[in-house]
Amino acid sequence: MCRLNWEIYYLPVALVIWSSAAFIISFIIAVCNGHVVPFVPFISDTGTIPPESCVFGIMINFSAFLGAFTMSVRYKMLQTLNEANPSISSCENTTALVFGLLGCLGMFIVANFQETAVRSVHDIGALLTFGMGTIYLIFQTWISYKMLLLCNNRCEVLSKAVLTAVSVIAFIIMFTCYILSGQSKFNWDPTDKGYGYHVASAVCEWIVAFCFNFFFLTFIREFQKFTLSIKMEIIDDFQDELRIPILSGQR
Numbered sequence: 001m002c003r004l005n006w007e008i009y010y011l012p013v014a015l016v017i018w019s020s021a022a023f024i025i026s027f028i029i030a031v032c033n034g035h036v037v038p039f040v041p042f043i044s045d046t047g048t049i050p051p052e053s054c055v056f057g058i059m060i061n062f063s064a065f066l067g068a069f070t071m072s073v074r075y076k077m078l079q080t081l082n083e084a085n086p087s088i089s090s091c092e093n094t095t096a097l098v099f100g101l102l103g104c105l106g107m108f109i110v111a112n113f114q115e116t117a118v119r120s121v122h123d124i125g126a127l128l129t130f131g132m133g134t135i136y137l138i139f140q141t142w143i144s145y146k147m148l149l150l151c152n153n154r155c156e157v158l159s160k161a162v163l164t165a166v167s168v169i170a171f172i173i174m175f176t177c178y179i180l181s182g183q184s185k186f187n188w189d190p191t192d193k194g195y196g197y198h199v200a201s202a203v204c205e206w207i208v209a210f211c212f213n214f215f216f217l218t219f220i221r222e223f224q225k226f227t228l229s230i231k232m233e234i235i236d237d238f239q240d241e242l243r244i245p246i247l248s249g250q251r
Helices: 010-032 043-047 052-084 090-112 119-146 154-181 195-217 236-250
Strands: 002-007 227-232
Touching: 010 043, 010 052, 010 195, 043 052, 043 195, 052 090, 052 119, 090 119, 119 154, 119 195, 154 195
Parallel strands: none
Antiparallel strands: 002 227
């Protein structure tokens, strides 16, 4: 038997650092190559044209994987806590995980379907990412509030609540201004009709994205109380197969 123990508080740290790096590196490459204007492009605009699209795709795909893994560990952690001291329903925990994984699916779509290639699919991915991600934040804030006396303090819950509120407001403004801009285009000019709405939508998109990142940082203290263990054992049937050559050799 072999047992592996992992300190899981590294997960949200790695997720936040990697995701932030994905946004910033892609932005710098896109601006340096003159593919986007420095003044608040959409996040996906910075990952549309090579070479930044290659970097953006690889890094966002891995961010989506890290996000899904972190959410799954969070789900299991809450499930374990709830077995010892029931505070939330399993339905709430499962529903939160489903919304979170849908958000991660949206990230995969955004990373692999650039807006200039398949715009409709890209927009669906973006809506999944920010819409489902925001709902995930709402559920996790509510769950943390219900578990306040068990493993959270008021400061952590308040931080989650503030980040969630900002995300909800910014997401609504982002979506509304995107519709009001009236155009789905890559290169915008300040003289274009709806440019103001475009800028407002882009600003809110960056706000929502970094609210997501900061929200995962609030998981660190909770994750420090747990260790992820993986146990590997040889099943009985395989053990019998291993013994057969030994017995045959002895004969």
